[in-house]
Amino acid sequence: MPDRKYDAVIVGGGHHATIIACYLARAGLKTAMFERWHEMGGGACGEELPVPGYIQNVCAHFTRFYTNPAYTDFELRDHGLVYVFPENNEAWIYPDGSYIFGKTMFPVIDPFTGKSSFSQEAADYTIKSVGEINKDDGDTVAQIIESYKGAWKEAFGKYRYSGPGEWGDGPDPLEALFNHPKYPLDPKIALGTVGEIATTMFKSPEMQTFYMRAIQTSNGLFPQDRPGPYWHIHALGLILSMEPAAIVQGGTHSITHALLRAFERYGGEFFVLNEVNKVLVDNKKAYGIELTNGDKILADIVVSDLSIELTMDKSGKDNWPAELWAKGQKLKDKPDDLYNTSAYERTQLLWGNIALMDAPKYPQNPELGMVPRLYFGKADPEYFLSGRYQKERWDLGIANQMYLLVAPDVQWDPTRAPAGRFAALVEEFTCPWRQFSEKQWLKIKKDIEFRMVEEWGKYAPNVNMDNFISAWIATPDDVVNRNPCMPQGGWGALDANYERLGRLRPFPEISGYRMPIKNYYLCSSAAHSAHGIGRGSSYACYKVIAQDLGLKYKPWEERGW
Ligand SMILES: Cc1cc2nc3c(=O)[nH]c(=O)nc-3n(C[C@H](O)[C@H](O)[C@H](O)COP(=O)(O)OP(=O)(O)OC[C@H]3O[C@@H](n4cnc5c(N)ncnc54)[C@H](O)[C@@H]3O)c2cc1C
Known part of the structure; x- marks a missing residue:
C-alpha cells in the first residue's frame, strides 16, 4: 500500500523509471514508482518462452548496460547484473558462402566498472575479413577504427549521457567532431541519408547492404532517412565489431532486478498493477498522481516514464500551451505515403x-x-x-x-x-x-x-x-x-531519425526534460538520447532535477559527464 505523500513519484515503472528512481532515492528523496503491468522494467523484461524451461527477452535483447553511469554508480554487478563478453562479435554470411567476421575490438577488461580496452589483434582480424571481400573497404574500416579509437568513441559516450544542452550552447560533443584536428568526422558523409552513407563510404555491395540492414537494428531507419552522427557512429560500432556484443546472464530482466535491488537499498518503493490515471496539476504545477482505483498520491515532483503523448495526455490538455499540445497531437498523424x-x-x-x-x-x-x-x-x-x-x-x-x-x-x-x-x-x-x-x-x-x-x-x-x-x-x-x-x-517509443534527436527530441520546446508544467519531468526514451536500454534520458533528466532542487548527489562532477 503506497503512502499518501512522497518527495518524488514516477509514472510508469519501465526501464528509465528504474534508473532515475535509483538516482532520486540516493539523493535522499522519498521516491516511489507506479507501474500498470504485473512486472517492473517495461522493455527490460523476460518471460518463460517459447516453452517452459526457456527464458526469452520479449522486448530488449541487445543491451550494453555496463556503459550506463548507473552501472557503476549503483554497483550493479554486485547487485547481480553479470555480463559475459564473447570474443567473436558480429558477422554476416552471404548466400554464396562468403562471410564477414568481426572480433570484439573493445573487450571489457573490468566487469565491475565496464572499462574496456582496445585490441589491435581483433581490429586486424576484422579489417582482414572485410578486406577479403573488398580491399578498399578494408582500408576504409582501418581508418574508421583509428578515428573511433582516437576520438569518436569518447564523444559518443558524452553525447549519449550529457543531455541536449541549452539552445545556443554551441556544438554538442558529436558536432564538435566535424572540426576535430586529428580525427574529423566528415559531415558530408555523416549528415547524408542512410543510403548515401552506405554507398559513399563502402564500395562493395556486401558492406553497403550490411550498413543499411544493421542501421535498422540500431534504429529502424530507412535508406532515405538521415541518421545523423549519433546513429551513424552507433551503427559503425556494431557492424565493425568495435563495441562488444554483451550477453546478460539470466536475460534482460536481470538489469531490472539489479536496479530494483539498488533502489530498495536506498529506501525506494515500487508498486506493480498500479496504473496512473492522471497527473494532478493545480495552477500549472504538478503536485501528485491519481491511480485508476481513485487513490491520490501527493508528491513534490512527478516524473513521467511514458511516451510523450501519454506524458501529455495524463497531465491534461488545459495545462499545456495550445501550440505545444497541437505539436504533440501531430505526432500521432498517420502518414499519407511511405516516405514521409x-x-x-x-x-x-x-x-x-x-x-x-x-x-x-x-x-x-x-x-x-x-x-x-x-x-x-x-x-x-x-x-x-x-x-x-x-x-x-x-x-x-x-x-x-x-x-x-x-x-x-x-x-x-x-x-x-x-x-x-x-x-x-x-x-x-x-x-x-x-x-x-x-x-x-x-x-x-x-x-x-x-x-x-x-x-x-x-x-x-x-x-x-x-x-x-x-x-x-x-x-x-x-x-x-x-x-x-x-x-x-x-521497439522505439518515438522514431529517432536526425530530425528527432538531441535538441529536437521529442520537439524543440521541451527537449530539456522539463515539461511546461512546473515540477513535471520527462525521463523516458521519448527524450534525448532516445530508445534502447541504457540510453541517457533518465541520467540526464536526473541532472536537471538535481539542478532544480539543489540536490547534492552529483556523480557527474567526478566523472566529467
Ligand atoms: C520488441 C522490442 C524489442 C526491443 N529490443 C531492444 C534491444 O534489443 N535493445 C535495446 O536497447 N532496446 C530494445 N527495445 C527498446 C527498449 O525496450 C526501450 O527503448 C526501453 O524499454 C524504453 O524505456 P522507457 O523507460 O522509455 O519505456 P518502457 O520501458 O516502455 O517503460 C514504460 C512503462 O510505463 C508503463 N506504463 C504505461 N502507461 C502507464 C500508466 N498509465 N500507469 C503506470 N504505468 C504505465 C508501461 O507498462 C511500461 O512499463 C525493444 C523494445 C521492444 C518493444
Whole structure:
C-alpha cells in the first residue's frame, strides 16, 4: 500500500523509471514508482518462452548496460547484473558462402566498472575479413577504427549521457567532431541519408547492404532517412565489431532486478498493477498522481516514464500551451505515403526465440556458430535503396527477400534453455501495426516461424523442422498489447531519425526534460538520447532535477559527464 505523500513519484515503472528512481532515492528523496503491468522494467523484461524451461527477452535483447553511469554508480554487478563478453562479435554470411567476421575490438577488461580496452589483434582480424571481400573497404574500416579509437568513441559516450544542452550552447560533443584536428568526422558523409552513407563510404555491395540492414537494428531507419552522427557512429560500432556484443546472464530482466535491488537499498518503493490515471496539476504545477482505483498520491515532483503523448495526455490538455499540445497531437498523424517523416514508422520487428534440439552448424566455418550477432542475406543494396524491402513489408508483413539477425545467447548463458537444448533470438523487420488487423497479425506470427526456419536453414542446413522445438515471435500486435508507450508496435517509443534527436527530441520546446508544467519531468526514451536500454534520458533528466532542487548527489562532477 503506497503512502499518501512522497518527495518524488514516477509514472510508469519501465526501464528509465528504474534508473532515475535509483538516482532520486540516493539523493535522499522519498521516491516511489507506479507501474500498470504485473512486472517492473517495461522493455527490460523476460518471460518463460517459447516453452517452459526457456527464458526469452520479449522486448530488449541487445543491451550494453555496463556503459550506463548507473552501472557503476549503483554497483550493479554486485547487485547481480553479470555480463559475459564473447570474443567473436558480429558477422554476416552471404548466400554464396562468403562471410564477414568481426572480433570484439573493445573487450571489457573490468566487469565491475565496464572499462574496456582496445585490441589491435581483433581490429586486424576484422579489417582482414572485410578486406577479403573488398580491399578498399578494408582500408576504409582501418581508418574508421583509428578515428573511433582516437576520438569518436569518447564523444559518443558524452553525447549519449550529457543531455541536449541549452539552445545556443554551441556544438554538442558529436558536432564538435566535424572540426576535430586529428580525427574529423566528415559531415558530408555523416549528415547524408542512410543510403548515401552506405554507398559513399563502402564500395562493395556486401558492406553497403550490411550498413543499411544493421542501421535498422540500431534504429529502424530507412535508406532515405538521415541518421545523423549519433546513429551513424552507433551503427559503425556494431557492424565493425568495435563495441562488444554483451550477453546478460539470466536475460534482460536481470538489469531490472539489479536496479530494483539498488533502489530498495536506498529506501525506494515500487508498486506493480498500479496504473496512473492522471497527473494532478493545480495552477500549472504538478503536485501528485491519481491511480485508476481513485487513490491520490501527493508528491513534490512527478516524473513521467511514458511516451510523450501519454506524458501529455495524463497531465491534461488545459495545462499545456495550445501550440505545444497541437505539436504533440501531430505526432500521432498517420502518414499519407511511405516516405514521409511521421513519428512511428521505423522500428517494427518480428522478433523472438526459436528453440531447437541441436545448435546450428555452419559449413562455411563452424566458428560462425559462436558469433553472438549473426546476419544472413543477399548483398543487394538496390533492394534497400529502391524501397522494395520496405514496400514488401508494408504490403505483406514479411519481405520476399529476408535479412535475419540471429543471436544465440544460450551459447554463453546456459540459464536461457534446458541443458543440452538450443535457443536463439531471431530478428526481421516488418511494418507499423495499423497495416494489418489483429487476425492478420496472428497469421503473420505463425507464418514467420516457418519462414525464419526455412531462411536460417539456407545457411545452417541442420536448422529445419526436424530440429525445431518451438518458437514465439513477437509481432507489432504483441508489442501494442503489452505496452501503451509503443503505439504502432515498434521497439522505439518515438522514431529517432536526425530530425528527432538531441535538441529536437521529442520537439524543440521541451527537449530539456522539463515539461511546461512546473515540477513535471520527462525521463523516458521519448527524450534525448532516445530508445534502447541504457540510453541517457533518465541520467540526464536526473541532472536537471538535481539542478532544480539543489540536490547534492552529483556523480557527474567526478566523472566529467
Ligand atoms: C520488441 C522490442 C524489442 C526491443 N529490443 C531492444 C534491444 O534489443 N535493445 C535495446 O536497447 N532496446 C530494445 N527495445 C527498446 C527498449 O525496450 C526501450 O527503448 C526501453 O524499454 C524504453 O524505456 P522507457 O523507460 O522509455 O519505456 P518502457 O520501458 O516502455 O517503460 C514504460 C512503462 O510505463 C508503463 N506504463 C504505461 N502507461 C502507464 C500508466 N498509465 N500507469 C503506470 N504505468 C504505465 C508501461 O507498462 C511500461 O512499463 C525493444 C523494445 C521492444 C518493444
